[in-house]
Amino acid sequence: MNPAADPTTLATAPGSQVMPTNHLAWPFFDATHRELATALAAAAPALTGNLDHRETREVVDANCRTLVKRLGAAGFCRYAVPAAHGGALQHLDSRALCLIRETLAYHEGLADFSFAMQGLGSGAISLGGSAALQQAYLPRVARGEAIAAFALSEPEAGSDVGAMATSARFEAAAGGAEGGSYVLNGSKTWISNGGIADFYCVFARSDEASKGARGISAFVVDANTPGLTIAERIDVIAPHPLATLKFDNCRIPASQRLGEEGQGFKLAMQTLDIFRASVAAAALGFARRALDEAVARSRARPMFGGKLADLQLTQAALGEMATLIDAAALLTYRAAWQRDAHLGTPQERTTKEAAMAKMTATENAQMVIDRAVQLFGGMGVQSGVMVEKLYREIRALRIYEGATEVQKIIIARELLKSV
Numbered sequence: 001m002n003p004a005a006d007p008t009t010l011a012t013a014p015g016s017q018v019m020p021t022n023h024l025a026w027p028f029f030d031a032t033h034r035e036l037a038t039a040l041a042a043a044a045p046a047l048t049g050n051l052d053h054r055e056t057r058e059v060v061d062a063n064c065r066t067l068v069k070r071l072g073a074a075g076f077c078r079y080a081v082p083a084a085h086g087g088a089l090q091h092l093d094s095r096a097l098c099l100i101r102e103t104l105a106y107h108e109g110l111a112d113f114s115f116a117m118q119g120l121g122s123g124a125i126s127l128g129g130s131a132a133l134q135q136a137y138l139p140r141v142a143r144g145e146a147i148a149a150f151a152l153s154e155p156e157a158g159s160d161v162g163a164m165a166t167s168a169r170f171e172a173a174a175g176g177a178e179g180g181s182y183v184l185n186g187s188k189t190w191i192s193n194g195g196i197a198d199f200y201c202v203f204a205r206s207d208e209a210s211k212g213a214r215g216i217s218a219f220v221v222d223a224n225t226p227g228l229t230i231a232e233r234i235d236v237i238a239p240h241p242l243a244t245l246k247f248d249n250c251r252i253p254a255s256q257r258l259g260e261e262g263q264g265f266k267l268a269m270q271t272l273d274i275f276r277a278s279v280a281a282a283a284l285g286f287a288r289r290a291l292d293e294a295v296a297r298s299r300a301r302p303m304f305g306g307k308l309a310d311l312q313l314t315q316a317a318l319g320e321m322a323t324l325i326d327a328a329a330l331l332t333y334r335a336a337w338q339r340d341a342h343l344g345t346p347q348e349r350t351t352k353e354a355a356m357a358k359m360t361a362t363e364n365a366q367m368v369i370d371r372a373v374q375l376f377g378g379m380g381v382q383s384g385v386m387v388e389k390l391y392r393e394i395r396a397l398r399i400y401e402g403a404t405e406v407q408k409i410i411i412a413r414e415l416l417k418s419v
């Protein structure tokens with residue numbers, strides 16, 4: 001097939017890709033995980049198929065809505081919330097989240113994104129919401145009927161979360177009645193699902209006199225709340241819904257606060273602690289797909305009287321790619337297993353292990369995908385070819401939920417604490 005005639009050309013035939021699952025034999029998993037991964041591997045081609053691959057904002061928004069509905073109907077969004085509120089497993093299970101993200105990323109980046117945001121966007125409700133808030137939001141997330149978002153970053157507060165300036169001023173109810181409300185002012189940027197979300201978990205400074213991580217509280221804000229607007233949609237190299245939000249005297253009932261006042265920073269970090277390892281898993285899925293594409297292309301591409309795969313420099317590249325993937329997988333599932341196996345104990349905090357996994361898996365995936373592009377030659381940079389798409393998909397993962405530089409500092413900080 002002439003790739004110029006069909007820009008969606010893949011090295012492997014569409015729909016025929018099956019993600020390698022040899023790693024399921026590793027001791028990190030139990031039977032539940034193996035069943036989940038096997039079921040999703042079989043369902044993924046249909047779940048992620050039949051999408052419009054144009055990358056306009058409208059098409060990408062529509063694809064995300066479709067994917068959330070499909071993942072919800074098939075029962076996979078249930079892994080994004082705990083069982084008490086419609087979830088599949090008793091607690092948010094790090095290994096299940098990782099296996100789902102890895103498999104979806106292998107097939108379709110937007111499917112991974114849509115699933116991940118259901119968990120990240122509702123994580124603060126699962127971890128710190130009142131029973132009423134959990135019941136109001138989580139079952140809809142689990143069914144794929146409500147789209148979630150996580151609003152932490154600000155124009156002046158990315159890596160430096162403590163520089164957050166969005167304020168949440170408390171106002172007591174008139175006449176000394178119970179309740180009261182918070183009035184939010186400020187802006188949040190780089191918010192995934194911004195523009196299509198039904199609600200946002202927003203972190204804001206409820207004690208304006210405080211500095212850094214102190215005095216921050218978390219709130220769940222419905223997308224249609226007066227005073228909350230989408231100030232700008234942001235287009236990025238691998239398009240997905242992303243926006244800057246503006247809060248202009250946005251009033252919400254005090255009952256929408258998640259956890260205690262002043263506990264918002266802790267809640268944000270606890271949420272990220274769970275989902276950081278799953279970013280590593282998504283990177284792993286992208287890298288596995290790139291390797292499979294590269295192997296298929298190397299076997300098929302005629303060169304110098306043989307095939308590209310016959311050349312030792314090709315073999316060296318493939319050997320290195322496979323090893324980078326396994327190293328990343330071991331760190332990813334070590335972090336996920338450690339958290340799951342130690343829930344409720346001090347070892348549950350896998351800050352260092354999750355940071356090692358996120359840093360290594362995203363950096364390794366970038367190298368693997370870059371080599372896959374190189375092995376494809378000119379076709380590797382042709383719009384719509386799978387490795388070109390993967391090359392764009394992987395880039396942001398080295399930046400969001402803590403850039404690689406930040407992960408190095410986190411690891412060192414934990415190391416210095418312990419010696």
Ligand SMILES: Cc1cc2nc3c(=O)[nH]c(=O)nc-3n(C[C@H](O)[C@H](O)[C@H](O)COP(=O)(O)OP(=O)(O)OC[C@H]3O[C@@H](n4cnc5c(N)ncnc54)[C@H](O)[C@@H]3O)c2cc1C
Pocket residue numbers: 150151152153155157158159160189190191192193236242396399400401402403404405406409
């Ligand atoms: C595609 C995408 C989706 C996102 N989705 C969300 C979302 O849903 N919700 C949300 O709240 N945020 C989201 N973000 C924001 C993301 O978390 C931030 O981009 C990230 O935290 C980095 O912040 P920044 O962009 O302000 O970069 P900066 O903080 O300005 O960082 C710039 C550079 O400084 C480096 N750096 C940071 N600290 C140090 C240090 N101590 N020493 C040396 N160098 C350092 C960084 O590694 C980076 O290379 C998203 C971002 C992207 C790109």
